[in-house]
Amino acid sequence: MAVPTLPSRDPAWPERLALVHEYLIWPGGSEKVLQELVAFAPQAPLYVSLFSAHTLPPSWQELTIHTSFLQGWAKWLGVLRPDYHARLKYLLPWMPLAYESFDLSGYDCVISSSHAFAKGILTGASTLHLSYIHSPTRYLWENRELYLQREGLGRSGPVGAIGQWLLHRLRQWDFLAAQRPDLLIANSQHIRRRIAKLYRREAVVIYPPVPLQGLEPVADPSADYDLVAGRLVPYKRVDLAIAACERLGRRLLVVGEGPELARLKRLAGPQVEFLPHQPPDRFRELLANCRLLLFPWEEDFGLVAVEAQACGRPVVALNRGGAQETVIHGQTGILIPEASVEALVEGLRQADRQEWDPQRIRAHALQFAPERFHAQLGSLLRWAWPRFQAGERLDPREWSAQ
Numbered sequence: 001m002a003v004p005t006l007p008s009r010d011p012a013w014p015e016r017l018a019l020v021h022e023y024l025i026w027p028g029g030s031e032k033v034l035q036e037l038v039a040f041a042p043q044a045p046l047y048v049s050l051f052s053a054h055t056l057p058p059s060w061q062e063l064t065i066h067t068s069f070l071q072g073w074a075k076w077l078g079v080l081r082p083d084y085h086a087r088l089k090y091l092l093p094w095m096p097l098a099y100e101s102f103d104l105s106g107y108d109c110v111i112s113s114s115h116a117f118a119k120g121i122l123t124g125a126s127t128l129h130l131s132y133i134h135s136p137t138r139y140l141w142e143n144r145e146l147y148l149q150r151e152g153l154g155r156s157g158p159v160g161a162i163g164q165w166l167l168h169r170l171r172q173w174d175f176l177a178a179q180r181p182d183l184l185i186a187n188s189q190h191i192r193r194r195i196a197k198l199y200r201r202e203a204v205v206i207y208p209p210v211p212l213q214g215l216e217p218v219a220d221p222s223a224d225y226d227l228v229a230g231r232l233v234p235y236k237r238v239d240l241a242i243a244a245c246e247r248l249g250r251r252l253l254v255v256g257e258g259p260e261l262a263r264l265k266r267l268a269g270p271q272v273e274f275l276p277h278q279p280p281d282r283f284r285e286l287l288a289n290c291r292l293l294l295f296p297w298e299e300d301f302g303l304v305a306v307e308a309q310a311c312g313r314p315v316v317a318l319n320r321g322g323a324q325e326t327v328i329h330g331q332t333g334i335l336i337p338e339a340s341v342e343a344l345v346e347g348l349r350q351a352d353r354q355e356w357d358p359q360r361i362r363a364h365a366l367q368f369a370p371e372r373f374h375a376q377l378g379s380l381l382r383w384a385w386p387r388f389q390a391g392e393r394l395d396p397r398e399w400s401a402q
Contacts, residue, residue, distance in 0.1 A: 012382045014108035014128060017041050020099070020121055021113045023050035023088075024060065027277075028231060029208070029303045030134045033187075034113050036209040036370050037132070038063065040377055041111070049098040049117070050074050050091075068098035093166060096120055096173045109385065112181065115300075119184075120177030128388045130381070131181035132206075135191055135300040136198045138235075140171045175199060183384055183394045185377075187301045188322045204380065204396040207325075209373035210306040212365065214281070217312030217358040218288045225251040226348075227290035229283070229304050232258030237339050241294040242268050244344040252294075255286065287311045292351055295323060296336070296344050302326060309333070309365040312358025316347040326368070330354070332361045 019041060021034050038046070045064040050071055053061050070091055077090055095117045104110050105124050112118040115134040123129045175198070178184070184203035186192035195203045228241045238254060245252040246269050254264065255275045265274060278286065284307075287293070293308035295317035302322045305315045309326075315333035317323035327333040334354070336347040383399050 012386050014381070014385050016106060016108045017044045018047060018104060018107045018110045019044045019113070020047045020102070020104075020110060020118045022048065022116055022118050024048045024056060024065075025050060025052045026055055027057065029301070030113060030115055032211065032303060033132065033134070033208045036211070036373055037111060037113060039370070040374055044111075047102050047104070047121075049095060066102070068101060070094060070098045092170070096170070096177070109381070117174075117177070119181055120173070122180070128183075128385060129181045130183050130185060130384065132185045132187065133191060133195060133203065134187055134208075136178070136194050137170075137174050140167055140174050141198055182388060183380075183396065185380070188325050190321045190325065191300050202396045204400050206373060206376045206380070207368050208301050208303060209370035210303055210310065210365070210368040212307075212310045212369050214284050215287065215307055215310035215365075217362055221289045221313075223289065223291040225253050225290055226292055226294055227253050227255065227286060227308070228294045229255040229286075232256045232260040232264060234260060236260075236297045238264055238296075239267055240296045240339060240341055240344050242272055243341045244294075244296075244348060245271060247341065247345055248348060250291075250348070253286065253290070255283065284311070287313060292316055292333075292348075294344070295327075296339055298339075299323065305333075306365050306368050309361045312356075312362045314351055314354070314356050314361060316344065316351055328364060332364045 019034070019037055022030065024031065038044070045066060047066045049068045051065050051067050073091060073094075099117050099120045100122050102121055104121060104127060107127055109128040109130070110121065110123055112121060112129065112131045113134070114131055116137045119131040119133065121129070178195075178199035178201060184195060184199075184201055186195055186203040186205050187208050189205055192203045192205050195201055226241070226245055228238050230236055232238060232254075238260065241252060242254075242264060250271065252272045253275060254272060255278055257276050261274070268274070287308050288311040290308070290313055292313055293305060293315045295302060295305050295315055298318055298321040300322055302317070305317060305323060305326050308315055309332050315323075315327050317327050317333055317335055318339050319335035319337055323335065327335060329335040334347045334350045336343040380399055383402070384394055387394060
């Protein structure tokens, strides 16, 4: 009797792979990247600290998702709701332990998607850990005072001291956690430089995938409004966009939700309209018909700026962070020198004087398509896995030089 031939394993590809992400409560930019990671490794189970089925699209419920012990706590605290920001702070001290508690010993490779704690998972000597870093944990290293004030911890006395001590301890953990992955992947050159400064590590750069399906120029856009879109949090400086448009008498649509919503509504005049998170088809329609997208803040990458350009619409953006790599001044948008109302007003005036070519703007955005992300991530994994198994050190500069 003939012995059946078993399919041979690919020695350059790990057989058992898992994904790790931060909490899944509301869809944002990092969740769009996670969706492409799921498409890259569709059989891989997903580990998250928290998961909210009723605030996410139904497609997330089709995945194999493992949550941490914080899931039960979050239900009791009411964290798994659209207004989760106000309560999530109570779980913050326990987040490191939540990720360290995951048992990932059964996997050959784990890919973590991290803007805070996910990179801190514990893996054994035989498990390759690649960590895709959206940003070093922003509220630990930057905007600390703003974060403490927003969470009611920015006071003097015992409460303020406790808040400062907690962030100090979390910064210590965050630095140590960033040393655990075998290889760090930065989502931009901007983030690569921040990783080098804050974590003292080199990283490879793979730009985030921007799903471009359905994002394309329309024949005759209405172009009767400017657009701001994203989570309404303090660092995004939507207040500057409101003030600049008010000064110039321009109609502005603000799409998003978050803790800044009430304050921004108080600042806004009749020319500003606020919309909650929009369904994908409606949001694509808003992007394709806007006069331009306003992006007056420093972002780690900024998916929405690329989405607007895919629709052929120019972007007026702050000349810092990811916008320096996604917006070409004078060709796909205007880069302003500082985050101020005056600079934004001048940027809007420059944009009005410019003749824009929608097809040229879209062509620039195509370099960030998911196909390129999948190809680069696959190339990196095929490079890293055999070397890891051979006990070699993974030098990011070696892969980047290919």
